Each structure stands twice: as structure tokens, then as C-alpha cells.
Amino acid sequence: MRLGGGVEGVNILDTYRYAISALRERRGRSFLTILGIAIGSGLIIALVSLGEGINILVTDRLMMLGANNIIILPAQGSNIQFTDAEVQKISRIPGVTVVAPFYSVAAEFKVGGTSVNGRILGIDPLQLQVIFPGIKILEGEAPTPSSATQIGVGYKIAFPPAITASSRLYVGQPLTIVIPTPTGIQTTSYTVTSIYDKFGASLFFDADTAVIMPLPGARKLLENQRYHAILVNSERVELVEYIISELETMYGRNVNVISPSTILSTVRSIIASFTVFLGVIASVSLLVAGLGIMNTMIMSVMERTREIGVLRSLGMTRREVLFTFLFEAVLTGFIGGLMGVVIGVGLSLGFSNYAGNFLRFGPQFEALPIQPVITPTLLMGTLIFSIIVGSLSGVYPARRAALIDPVKALRTE
Amino acid sequence: MQVNDGYAIIVEKVWKVYKIGKNEYPALRGLTLNVREGEMLSVMGPSGSGKSTFLHIAGTLDRPTSGRVILNGIDTSGLSDSELSEIRNKLIGFVFQSFNLISRLTALENVALPLAVRGVPLQERQAASLEALRLVGLENKAKKKPTELSGGEQQRVAIARGLVGKPKILLADEPTGNLDSKNSQVVVEILRNINESFGTTVVVVTHNPEVAEKCDRIIRLRDGVVESEVVLHA
Numbered sequence: 001m002r003l004g005g006g007v008e009g010v011n012i013l014d015t016y017r018y019a020i021s022a023l024r025e026r027r028g029r030s031f032l033t034i035l036g037i038a039i040g041s042g043l044i045i046a047l048v049s050l051g052e053g054i055n056i057l058v059t060d061r062l063m064m065l066g067a068n069n070i071i072i073l074p075a076q077g078s079n080i081q082f083t084d085a086e087v088q089k090i091s092r093i094p095g096v097t098v099v100a101p102f103y104s105v106a107a108e109f110k111v112g113g114t115s116v117n118g119r120i121l122g123i124d125p126l127q128l129q130v131i132f133p134g135i136k137i138l139e140g141e142a143p144t145p146s147s148a149t150q151i152g153v154g155y156k157i158a159f160p161p162a163i164t165a166s167s168r169l170y171v172g173q174p175l176t177i178v179i180p181t182p183t184g185i186q187t188t189s190y191t192v193t194s195i196y197d198k199f200g201a202s203l204f205f206d207a208d209t210a211v212i213m214p215l216p217g218a219r220k221l222l223e224n225q226r227y228h229a230i231l232v233n234s235e236r237v238e239l240v241e242y243i244i245s246e247l248e249t250m251y252g253r254n255v256n257v258i259s260p261s262t263i264l265s266t267v268r269s270i271i272a273s274f275t276v277f278l279g280v281i282a283s284v285s286l287l288v289a290g291l292g293i294m295n296t297m298i299m300s301v302m303e304r305t306r307e308i309g310v311l312r313s314l315g316m317t318r319r320e321v322l323f324t325f326l327f328e329a330v331l332t333g334f335i336g337g338l339m340g341v342v343i344g345v346g347l348s349l350g351f352s353n354y355a356g357n358f359l360r361f362g363p364q365f366e367a368l369p370i371q372p373v374i375t376p377t378l379l380m381g382t383l384i385f386s387i388i389v390g391s392l393s394g395v396y397p398a399r400r401a402a403l404i405d406p407v408k409a410l411r412t413e
Numbered sequence: 414m415q416v417n418d419g420y421a422i423i424v425e426k427v428w429k430v431y432k433i434g435k436n437e438y439p440a441l442r443g444l445t446l447n448v449r450e451g452e453m454l455s456v457m458g459p460s461g462s463g464k465s466t467f468l469h470i471a472g473t474l475d476r477p478t479s480g481r482v483i484l485n486g487i488d489t490s491g492l493s494d495s496e497l498s499e500i501r502n503k504l505i506g507f508v509f510q511s512f513n514l515i516s517r518l519t520a521l522e523n524v525a526l527p528l529a530v531r532g533v534p535l536q537e538r539q540a541a542s543l544e545a546l547r548l549v550g551l552e553n554k555a556k557k558k559p560t561e562l563s564g565g566e567q568q569r570v571a572i573a574r575g576l577v578g579k580p581k582i583l584l585a586d587e588p589t590g591n592l593d594s595k596n597s598q599v600v601v602e603i604l605r606n607i608n609e610s611f612g613t614t615v616v617v618v619t620h621n622p623e624v625a626e627k628c629d630r631i632i633r634l635r636d637g638v639v640e641s642e643v644v645l646h647a
Contacts (some may be wrong), residue, residue, distance in 0.1 A: 009531075009532050010529060011532050013535075018529075021518065022517070025516075025517040306513065307515055310513045310515065311526070311530070313474060314501065314574075315498045315499060315501040315502020315527060315530050315531070316498060316502075317494055318495075319494075319495065320498075320530070406475075407469050407474050
């Protein structure tokens with residue numbers, strides 16, 4: 001039935017104005033309700049973007065070791081001997097391109113009166129590219145593979161951060177290395193032939209605080225014919241699994257086989273489930289904030305009973321009353337979500353700037369530069385989630401408002 | 414069917430029974446009461462006589478338990494909520510004892526509400542609301558909030574809200590109940606004025622004999638039926 005004239009019903013812009021005026025009338029309460037949503041959605045954004053940032057960081061670090069690489073180490077308690085004979089055996093596995101045996105030991109390097117802690121990596125300098133793909137020589141030339149006196153040094157050994165530029169290490173100068181050996185503390189001097197450019201830390205080796213020592217020198221220094229570990233490079237990433245299974249048949253439980261690609265999938269799945277876990281917690285806090293909206297709205301409907309009666313007497317339908325209150329809840333969710341985007345971006349940037357310093361793998365490693373991954377999808381998704389939470393929270397109070405009997409409503413004081 | 418025979422409101426054998434627990438309280442007991450188009454009617458009676466219930470049922474805020482209500486020729490029985498809402502919006506204006514203005518809105522915004530509900534564009538309804546405020550002599554108070562107005566002024570704003578949609582029927586429930594005699598007089602003058610200038614049918618439920626005297630006819634209710642009728646102006 002139409003009483004003449006086109007009836008469009010309440011215009012959405014008027015509903016908006018009306019909702020804003022209602023939220024402003026109880027601004028303290030509205031602010032707190034909105035803040036709840038903002039905190040919940042902000043947490044989602046911060047935690048998910050940081051989780052994704054950590055994921056990328058760990059992936060990068062692991063990939064620095066080379067996705068094609070496999071490292072085998074003697075198992076705890078095993079008396080397996082990593083000798084040149086083993087190196088020969090391993091290099092016969094199909095798909096293996098390089099087999100690089102190496103020594104790795106913590107040492108102290110004396111540079112210009114101070115000392116730098118790092119590791120000696122005893123390896124054939126020609127095979128260094130396998131362990132640090134893409135590493136470049138900044139000054140000098142790589143040590144001769146057969147030399148027992150030459151070494152190459154990482155960037156931070158040549159340029160220790162603590163001392164002045166004038167006392168840096170130059171190619172041709174000696175470097176004193178202090179290490180504990182079975183026969184006591186040993187101090188030896190070596191000639192620096194190369195300085196490597198900044199490379200960064202992978203999860204196992206920090207190239208910048210490493211001394212690259214050809215195998216004869218390392219063998220003599222450590223008084224040991226057995227290698228500490230063997231790095232095996234596969235022709236293609238897809239062959240890594242196969243080579244690992246071959247190595248496991250050869251050595252059984254006598255060795256531990258580590259490969260960046262297999263570690264990566266494990267680590268990534270751990271990080272992913274952790275991110276999901278944090279995201280779920282943050283989502284729960286957003287849902288709790290939704291209960292806050294519901295609570296506020298129920299109170300608001302009770303306080304505004306008479307107003308609802310007036311609106312009904314002026315010709316507002318039940319549906320329009322429902323929509324009016326629902327819109328208020330949606331608006332609360334929307335404003336909260338917008339604030340949450342700001343809070344979330346702020347939190348994740350702040351966290352990556354300050355808290356990244358606490359996430360180190362060891363004192364000799366640099367702080368991990370976590371770059372939070374803030375995508376438009378994450379921001380939009382969280383905003384939409386906030387709006388959905390707002391609207392779901394509004395359904396019950398809005399229905400209560402719509403079902404109020406106008407006659408009773410007009411009688412309430 | 415749109416036959417109204419010159420009646421704005423036809424209330425026909427209307428019963429309204431409220432149930433509270435197992436007990437039934439009849440507020441209207443087969444009330445029959447017709448209001449002519451353009452008439453200004455006063456409804457009096459002791460409390461509990463059913464005059465407010467009559468007003469609510471005539472205003473489609475409440476449905477009769479039995480009987481019919483015909484407004485401007487439209488039989489309201491069996492109409493949906495949205496149809497009744499549309500009748501209230503277009504055909505009826507309400508004025509209440511306690512003004513019932515929305516405190517966070519200005520006088521102008523309060524007056525404009527029925528038009529906003531109707532979906533009238535902002536500028537158009539502001540102009541109409543200002544005109545309605547002018548009719549009650551408050552065009553200079555358009556920007557004021559209800560709390561900044563006196564009781565008499567608030568009731569005049571409420572009247573402006575009641576008439577802004579150009580309704581055929583204006584229903585006033587104790588419009589002077591919260592006002593002093595001077596303001597009561599002003600309010601009755603305004604209601605009479607609206608009735609005479611626009612031919613709006615006005616029904617005033619009141620206790621106040623001075624208000625009732627200004628009307629064309631006085632109906633007295635008792636126990637949910639018409640007790641007596643006095644015609645003052647034919």
C-alpha cells in the first residue's frame with residue numbers, strides 16, 4: 001500500500017548522521033568500545049605482519065647457506081672419521097657437484113690491539129662459493145689452497161666496529177689467531193691475503209666474522225686429520241632429498257644430515273603455525289571486543305527505549321529501527337578497524353625497530369632486521385573482519401530495539 | 414476501498430484486552446467512536462477510562478484485540494508493520510505529554526525527523542521544518558537543543574514535528590499536562606490554528622477543561638466506552 005508519493009524510506013546518509021550523533025552523545029563509552037576493536041584488529045595486523053617478516057628473514061638466512069647444500073656432521077658419540085676417502089665416496093653419488101670438507105672452530109682474532117670473536121672456517125678457498133654463494137673479495141686475492149700460512153678474513157675482522165678506521169687490517173698484514181687446542185691455548189700468526197666483502201650471517205656461519213683458512217693450515221693448527229663436517233652441493237634442489245637418502249644409507253646413524261631446504265620447510269611450518277596461533281589469539285581479542293560492542297549496544301537500546309518509541313510513532317518501521325541500530329554497531333566496528341590499522345602498522349614498525357635487537361642467535365651475530373610484511377590484503381582483511389564483528393555484535397541489540405513495543409516504549413521514563 | 418463518508422477516524426466496536434499473567438484487563442470494551450474530517454475533538458475521562466489506549470489504537474501504535482479502525486478510509490486491520498508505519502508517517506502526527514524530543518538533536522533536526530523517515534532530501538526537509546517551526550513561532554530557535562528550550566517551547570517544537578509531514582490527523586496525548594496555564598493556552602491556540610488553517614483533524618486527550626472547551630466536541634470515556642458526548646461547535 002502506498003499513500004501516494006514515492007517512499008524511499010530512510011536514506012543511508014541520514015542513518016549515518018543519526019548513528020554518529022548517537023555515538024557522540026555517549027562519546028566516552030563509544031570511545032572505549034571502539035578502542036577495544038582497535039586493539040584487537042591492531043594486534044592481528046601487528047602479529048601477522050611480524051610473523052610473516054620473521055618467516056621471510058629465516059628463509060633468507062637459510063637460503064644464504066644455499067638451498068642446494070647438504071651438510072653432514074658426525075653424530076654425537078659416533079667415531080666416524082671424515083677423511084679424504086669419504087669425500088671421494090660422497091662425490092660419486094649421482095647429482096653431487098661439489099663435496100667440500102671443512103673445519104669449523106671458534107677462535108679469537110687479534111686486530112689492532114683489540115680482539116674479535118669469530119670462527120675459523122677451514123676450507124678449500126676455491127670451494128668457498130659453495131658455502132657462501134655470491135661472496136665477493138673486497139681487497140686482495142684468495143689464499144692459495146695448498147698454503148698453510150695464508151688466510152682470508154671476513155669484513156668485520158678487517159674493519160672491527162669497535163676501533164678506528166686507521167687501525168683496520170690491510171692485505172699483507174699478519175693476523176694473530178688464538179684458539180684452545182688439546183695441548184693448550186695456541187697462538188699463531190697468519191698472513192692475510194684477502195678481505196671479503198660484507199655478506200651477513202646465515203644460521204650456521206657468520207661470513208663477516210670468519211677467517212677462511214686453506215685446509216693444510218687448518219689441519220696443522222687443529223692437529224687433526226679428520227674434517228669437522230662435509231658440505232655436499234647437489235646439482236639441483238630437487239635432488240637434495242635423494243642425496244640425503246643416499247647419505248643416510250651410507251652412514252646410517254653415524255652422521256647428522258642437515259640441509260637448508262629440509263630445515264627451511266620445518267622452520268617455516270613452525271613459524272607459520274606460530275603466526276596462525278598468534279593470529280587466532282588476536283582474533284579472539286577482536287571477538288571479545290565484539291562482545292563489548294554488544295554490551296554497549298544493549299545498554300544503549302535500554303536507555304533509548306523512549307527514543308525508539310518516538311521513532312516508531314513517526315513512522316519508522318521495525319526493519320528501519322533494526323537497521324539504524326545495526327548501522328551504529330557496524331560503524332563502531334569500522335571506526336575501530338580503521339584505528340586498528342593505524343595501531344597495527346605502528347606496533348609492527350615499532351617492534352621491528354626496537355625488539356629486533358633481542359632476537360639474536362648468539363652474541364657474535366648481528367641483530368635480526370625483521371621487516372614486517374604489511375600487505376593491503378592484511379589491512380583490508382582486518383578492516384573487513386572488524387566490520388563483520390561489529391555487525392554480528394549489533395544483530396542481537398538491534399533486534400531487541402526493533403521488537404520494542406512502541407506503546408510501552410513511549411510510557412518509559 | 415476508500416469510502417470514508419467524511420470521517421477521518423472510524424473506531425468500530427473496538428476491544429482492547431491486556432493480559433498480565435492469567436488476568437485480563439479490558440481497556441476498551443467495544444468502543445465505537447467516529448471523528449469527522451476537519452473536526453477538533455477532545456477526549457476526556459478519568460485515568461483508566463481507556464483514552465490513551467484509544468489514542469494509541471487510532472494512531473496505529475497499537476492493534477485492537479477485536480473491532481476495526483478505519484483511518485482516512487483505510488481499514489487498518491490486517492496491515493503489516495511497514496504499512497502501519499507508513500500510515501503513521503504520512504497520515505498521522507503525534508504530540509505527547511512529555512514532548513519526547515530527542516535531546517541530542519536540534520529543534521530543526523527533531524522537527525525534520527518524520528521527513529527523514531520518509532526519505533525526503535535534506536534541503537527540502539530543512540525548508541519544510543523551518544516553515545513548521547515558523548507556524549509555532551519558533552523559527553529563531555531552530556538551532557537550539559531541547560534542553561535549551563522552555564517546556565512550552567519544547568511542546569511547540571513537538572507540535573511542529575507533528576505537523577511537518579502535513580498529516581490528515583493530529584493526535585495529542587495530554588499535550589498540556591506538563592505545562593503551566595499560560596503555555597497550555599498557547600499550545601491549544603496553535604492546535605486550533607492548525608485545525609482551522611489546514612483542515613487537519615485534531616484529537617486531544619486531556620484532563621484540562623480549558624483545553625477541552627476550545628474543541629468542537631467533547632467525548633467522555635469511562636471503562637472503555639463512551640459515557641457522554643457534548644457538541645460545542647457544530
